[in-house]
Structures are given as structure tokens and as C-alpha cells.
Amino acid sequence: MSEKLVSCIAEMQEEEALALAKELLSAGTPPTAILDDCRAAMEIVGERFEEGQYFIPELILAGEMLKSISEEVKLHMPGDHDVKKGAKVIVGTVKGDIHDIGKDIVVFMLDVNGFEVYDLGVDVAPQVFVDKIVEVKPAVVALSGFLTLSYDSMKETVEAIEAAGLRNGLKIMVGGGTVDDQVRQYAGADAYGVDAMAAVALANQWTGAE
Amino acid sequence: MKIIGEKINGTRKKVKEAVLSRHAAFIQDLASAQAEAGATWIDVNAGTPTDREPDDLVWLVQTVLAAVDKPLCLDSANPAALAAALPEVKQAPLLNSISGEQARLAGVLPLAAQAGGGVIALAMDDQGIPATTEGRLAIVQRLIGETRAAGIPDGQVYVDPLVMTIGASGDAGRVALATVRAVKAEFPEVHFTSGLSNVSFGMPKRSLINRAFLTLMLEAGLDTAILDPLDRELRKAMLAAEAVLGIDRHCLNYTRAFRAGTLE
Numbered sequence: 001m002s003e004k005l006v007s008c009i010a011e012m013q014e015e016e017a018l019a020l021a022k023e024l025l026s027a028g029t030p031p032t033a034i035l036d037d038c039r040a041a042m043e044i045v046g047e048r049f050e051e052g053q054y055f056i057p058e059l060i061l062a063g064e065m066l067k068s069i070s071e072e073v074k075l076h077m078p079g080d081h082d083v084k085k086g087a088k089v090i091v092g093t094v095k096g097d098i099h100d101i102g103k104d105i106v107v108f109m110l111d112v113n114g115f116e117v118y119d120l121g122v123d124v125a126p127q128v129f130v131d132k133i134v135e136v137k138p139a140v141v142a143l144s145g146f147l148t149l150s151y152d153s154m155k156e157t158v159e160a161i162e163a164a165g166l167r168n169g170l171k172i173m174v175g176g177g178t179v180d181d182q183v184r185q186y187a188g189a190d191a192y193g194v195d196a197m198a199a200v201a202l203a204n205q206w207t208g209a210e
Numbered sequence: 211m212k213i214i215g216e217k218i219n220g221t222r223k224k225v226k227e228a229v230l231s232r233h234a235a236f237i238q239d240l241a242s243a244q245a246e247a248g249a250t251w252i253d254v255n256a257g258t259p260t261d262r263e264p265d266d267l268v269w270l271v272q273t274v275l276a277a278v279d280k281p282l283c284l285d286s287a288n289p290a291a292l293a294a295a296l297p298e299v300k301q302a303p304l305l306n307s308i309s310g311e312q313a314r315l316a317g318v319l320p321l322a323a324q325a326g327g328g329v330i331a332l333a334m335d336d337q338g339i340p341a342t343t344e345g346r347l348a349i350v351q352r353l354i355g356e357t358r359a360a361g362i363p364d365g366q367v368y369v370d371p372l373v374m375t376i377g378a379s380g381d382a383g384r385v386a387l388a389t390v391r392a393v394k395a396e397f398p399e400v401h402f403t404s405g406l407s408n409v410s411f412g413m414p415k416r417s418l419i420n421r422a423f424l425t426l427m428l429e430a431g432l433d434t435a436i437l438d439p440l441d442r443e444l445r446k447a448m449l450a451a452e453a454v455l456g457i458d459r460h461c462l463n464y465t466r467a468f469r470a471g472t473l474e
Contacts, residue, residue: 056377056412098338101378101412123338148220149287151259178221178257186259 002037009041009065012058021069031077038066046112050197056101059108085116087207088138092120092129094153099146102176106142109196115203126160133166139207142199143189145176154187171206175199211428211448214283214403214436215249218270220257229256229266237270238277245278247439251304252278255285264294271298281327289317302327307370310335310349315356323360330368330403331357333389339372343388346371350393354400364399368434373404375411376419383409383423390430403434421447428455446473
């Protein structure tokens with residue numbers, strides 16, 4: 001493990017981090033070790049975000065660094081080495097709503113905490129959620145919405161999941177600026193969360209990781 | 211700059227609780243405080259689910275108007291809620307809002323034409339919020355075509371260029387500013403508005419960013435804004451910027467504020 005690489009990434013030193021990663025790879029460091037360092041750095045970034053020291057820009061920059069380092073790593077890796085991942089979670093902002101930042105933070109934090117996350121984006125129709133559930137068979141589905149109109153979309157999405165016979169055994173959480181227990185009940189979800197940390201806690205609880 | 215007082219918004223937890231429990235005094239205190247602090251319009255947004263929003267918005271309008279004598283800004287994406295609330299107003303209300311989203315435009319534009327108090331027009335459509343100035347301008351051009359066709363004079367349209375958070379994209383501020391300039395150049399009669407605080411979402415010390423953005427937007431042509439009239443620092447920044455820009459004739463508002471002790 002390269003403490004220096006972990007530190008460069010965690011300290012948002014973009015250029016140094018990529019240069020160091022390239023250097024280490026050329027010197028023969030195993031690509032998986034580089035990816036482990038990235039993961040360790042992402043955990044630090046996630047912690048600092050939880051503590052209120054890092055903000056959205058840092059999460060985005062961390063994501064960009066991870067992407068560029070991963071691309072370097074791929075050049076050195078024969079074949080496809082899948083990073084070991086935990087339970088599957090599908091995340092998306094529901095139909096009629098395009099608010100994405102909160103959802104993106106949830107995606108980042110779930111990913112950093114070891115979940116395999118499928119981000120469907122924004123304004124996602126109920127059928128798109130259903131199709132993805134059929135495809136990847138997730139343990140958890142997370143619905144995001146900020147506008148009050150999104151509550152209806154959340155309800156329709158849960159109903160579509162039920163109609164497709166997929167509700168049993170699936171855990172559904174809802175979240176977004178104004179979501180509360182009343183909205184959760186209205187939508188027919190299993191739980192709601194007030195922030196990304198709550199999403200992680202719920203996902204851990206439901207997948208037995210806690 | 212004229213202020214649309216933003217505090218009575220159901221996306222704020224305490225307001226939502228007051229709406230659900232019909233706590234009139236809480237809402238009326240917010241309305242009075244904003245009116246006294248100089249808001250021109252009081253925005254009302256119920257923030258409750260679609261099935262009950264019309265009733266909640268009606269209650270909000272009745273409650274607020276029992277306490278203050280100001281035009282309201284009726285804030286809902288749900289035409290049914292706006293339609294229910296319209297008969298309750300005393301002065302022509304500003305409608306918040308239309309956009310390029312088909313259902314919203316079709317539902318809200320006729321109400322705006324009928325109400326005659328102005329309409330806020332958002333630079334977005336069913337594809338979302340364009341990332342570029344050109345994209346937003348194209349939507350605004352289309353919307354102004356629609357408002358003119360509906361008989362609404364340009365002077366009753368309040369274009370919101372929409373601002374994304376600088377936390378997520380570095381050019382968020384610049385695109386909003388350039389959009390205001392471009393629209394103003396083409397449509398000199400329209401007004402502008404902005405939900406300023408969006409610019410700082412997810413950032414620390416948000417009010418510093420909001421103040422910087424407000425100052426720059428005033429230069430670009432912003433003449434109204436949706437904000438907290440009780441935010442003293444924001445007011446001070448606004449007064450100073452308007453004095454510097456020569457919008458505040460003979461700096462009278464500025465010196466008046468000084469004498470009233472509100473520049474402290």
C-alpha cells in the first residue's frame with residue numbers, strides 16, 4: 001500500500017495522485033494494490049464528507065480521480081478483474097423530477113461503503129426501475145425525489161414493482177429534501193432516509209452487513 | 211430590486227408541520243415579518259402531496275392575507291392547486307411558475323393570463339435544465355412567444371435563468387449570469403428573478419456565496435429575487451451593490467438604511 005497515494009487522493013491533489021499512480025504502475029506495483037489505495041482514499045473522503053469537512057466538490061473530484069486512475073490501471077491489467085463488491089442497490093430520481101445532486105451523493109456513499117450501485121439517473125419511469133430490477137436482482141431499491149409531485153411517482157414506481165411480482169424480498173427506501181414518514185407510507189416504501197449516511201445505514205441493516 | 215419573500219415554503223420542515231397542523235399563527239408571523247422587512251410579494255408554497263395540495267394552498271393564502279396586505283406569489287407546479295387558490299387572493303398574484311415542460315405550460319399559462327399579476331418563467335423544459343446559455347435562451351424565447359400569444363405583456367414576465375450549484379459545476383454561476391444578459395438584450399421589457407440560494411447548495415458558509423452571486427446578478431440585470439428578506443447580510447449586500455450600480459438613485463435607500471441602523 002502506498003500511503004502517499006492514499007494521501008494525495010484524499011487531499012484532492014489531482015495531478016500528483018495520477019502521476020504517482022502511473023509511476024507506481026510502471027515500477028511494477030500490482031494494479032489491484034493501486035485500486036485498494038483508491039478505495040482507502042474514498043473511505044477517507046466519505047468520512048470527511050460525513051464530518052462536514054468535505055463537500056460536494058470534493059466528492060465529484062474524488063470520483064474524477066478514481067476514474068482517471070482506474071483508466072491507467074486498466075492499461076496494466078490483463079483481462080477483466082472485477083472489484084469485489086457487496087449487495088446490489090438500484091438508485092434513481094423518479095419520473096418528473098430532475099434533482100440529482102442528493103441522489104449522486106447517495107450513490108457515492110453507497111459505492112464507497114462497498115455496495116454495487118446501479119444509478120439510473122433522473123426522471124426515471126417506473127418501467128425502467130422494473131426492467132433493471134429484473135436484470136440485476138438487487139437487494140435494495142432507492143427512490144429519490146425533491147418536488148412534491150415526485151411522491152406520486154414514488155407511489156407509482158412501488159406499485160409497478162408490485163404489479164411485476166417483484167416486491168417480495170425487495171427492500172425499498174425513499175429520500176429527498178422533503179421526504180418524511182408520511183411520504184414513505186404514501187409511496188408504500190419500507191423506510192425513508194434524511195441523507196446519504198442514512199441510506200448507507202439502511203442498506204447495511206437490510207443486507208445484514210451491520 | 212424587489213423581493214419575493216421565500217420563507218413560507220412547505221419544503222421547510224417547520225412550515226410543512228404548520229400547514230399539516232393548521233398552525234395559523236406560525237404562518238402569519240412569517241408573513242408579517244417578511245412584509246415588514248420589505249418584501250414586495252409573499253411567496254406561498256404548501257409542499258404537500260398532490261391530493262391535498264389545493265386545500266393546503268387555499269388555507270395558506272387565506273391565513274397569510276388575514277395578517278398582511280401584500281400581493282402573493284403562488285408557488286406550485288400543480289395547476290389544480292393554483293386554480294383553487296386564485297379566487298382567494300385580494301391583489302393580482304404573481305404565479306410561480308411556467309416552464310417549457312408541456313404539462314406545466316398548458317396548465318399554468320391560462321391561469322397566469324387570467325390572473326394578470328405576472329408569471330415567473332423557468333428556463334427549463336421536459337429535457338431538463340440546459341447546461342449552456344444558448345440552450346436556456348432558446349427555451350426562454352419559446353416561452354415568451356407563448357406568453358405573448360396568451361396576451362401577457364413582456365413586462366409581466368419574470369424570467370428565471372435557473373442557477374445550479376457551483377458545488378457541482380464550476381460554470382453554474384457564469385451560465386446564469388450570461389443567460390440574464392442574453393435575455394435582457396433580446397427582450398428589454400422582461401423582468402428577472404432567481405432563487406438565489408440554489409447557487410450555494412452543498413457548500414459551507416452558503417450566505418457568503420449567495421451574496422457574491424446576488425451582487426453579480428444585479429449587474430447582469432436581475433431586478434427581483436426569491437430570498438429571505440430577514441437575511442440582514444444579504445440585504446446589506448443588495449443595498450451596497452445597488453448603490454454602486456447607480457440603481458439606488460442618490461444612494462437614498464442606502465443612507466436611509468444607515469439611519470435606520472440596518473447596515474450594522
